[in-house]
Amino acid sequence: MRLSDREQDGVVILEPKGKIMGGPDASLLHDKLYEFIEQNKKKVVIDLAEVDWMNSTGLGILISGYTTLRNTDGELKLANVTEKIQSLLTITKLVTVFDAYESVDEAVKAFK
Amino acid sequence: MKKPVISGDTITIPSSMEYLTDVDVFIEGILRGYGADESVIADIAISVSELVINAISHGNEALEDKMVDVSISRNGKNVTITITDQGCGFDPGEIADPLADENLLKEAGRGIFIVRSLMDKVEIDSVDDGTVITITKSLNN
Numbered sequence: 001m002r003l004s005d006r007e008q009d010g011v012v013i014l015e016p017k018g019k020i021m022g023g024p025d026a027s028l029l030h031d032k033l034y035e036f037i038e039q040n041k042k043k044v045v046i047d048l049a050e051v052d053w054m055n056s057t058g059l060g061i062l063i064s065g066y067t068t069l070r071n072t073d074g075e076l077k078l079a080n081v082t083e084k085i086q087s088l089l090t091i092t093k094l095v096t097v098f099d100a101y102e103s104v105d106e107a108v109k110a111f112k
Numbered sequence: 113m114k115k116p117v118i119s120g121d122t123i124t125i126p127s128s129m130e131y132l133t134d135v136d137v138f139i140e141g142i143l144r145g146y147g148a149d150e151s152v153i154a155d156i157a158i159s160v161s162e163l164v165i166n167a168i169s170h171g172n173e174a175l176e177d178k179m180v181d182v183s184i185s186r187n188g189k190n191v192t193i194t195i196t197d198q199g200c201g202f203d204p205g206e207i208a209d210p211l212a213d214e215n216l217l218k219e220a221g222r223g224i225f226i227v228r229s230l231m232d233k234v235e236i237d238s239v240d241d242g243t244v245i246t247i248t249k250s251l252n253n
Binding site: 059061 | 129130132133136151154157158161162165210211216217218219220221222223225226229
């Protein structure tokens with residue numbers, strides 16, 4: 001997995017690419033998310049457009065970020081959820097937990 | 113230090129997460145050789161990753177001198193993959209329901225549930241000297 005980040009209108013956009021399956025790769029996303037939380041940047045969108053697939057480790061990272069941000073008055077939203085990941089969110093009922101948007105722009109606007 | 117070993121349709125790895133990618137590359141390569149479509153490849157790759165992570169962390173307790181074997185075979189339109197660890201076994205009946213309200217926001221505990229959802233058949237044979245999990249998926253899904 002590769003990871004890039006940027007900011008848009010005061011919102012952190014995290015852009016993982018590839019597969020989120022656990023091991024050293026997955027900690028990249030976890031560590032970057034917590035780096036921004038420690039900088040008090042608590043509006044975060046994870047853009048999943050270029051994530052081929054993720055497993056339960058990836059879902060666990062999303063949940064960890066979601067709960068940590070929620071507990072510190074922040075918020076995590078998802079954008080560009082691919083069909084494969086949407087299927088995982090549905091079968092695990094996590095589709096009821098995450099706010100998901102069809103584009104990063106829509107997710108960023110939803111913070112206002 | 114031990115390294116992954118490929119022998120025919122089997123890859124054997126030490127119990128470390130750093131070798132997850134080796135297993136994924138091996139399995140996806142064989143599946144593409146079988147002509148599987150990308151959706152089926154992803155379902156199997158996700159399931160194998162779940163089971164290998166469990167074998168490493170729960171079965172072999174991340175002890176690198178203990179190995180995990182992953183074997184793949186094709187029988188007509190069905191692909192069968194077997195994951196074997198050298199741990200102490202587990203009781204599948206003790207796995208908590210990840211869909212229960214009290215478990216929904218837990219960061220872990222969904223692996224076997226996801227595998228059962230994605231695969232056509234899952235067989236778990238867990239005894240005192242290891243666990244063998246066999247998953248089957250049709251290439252036509």
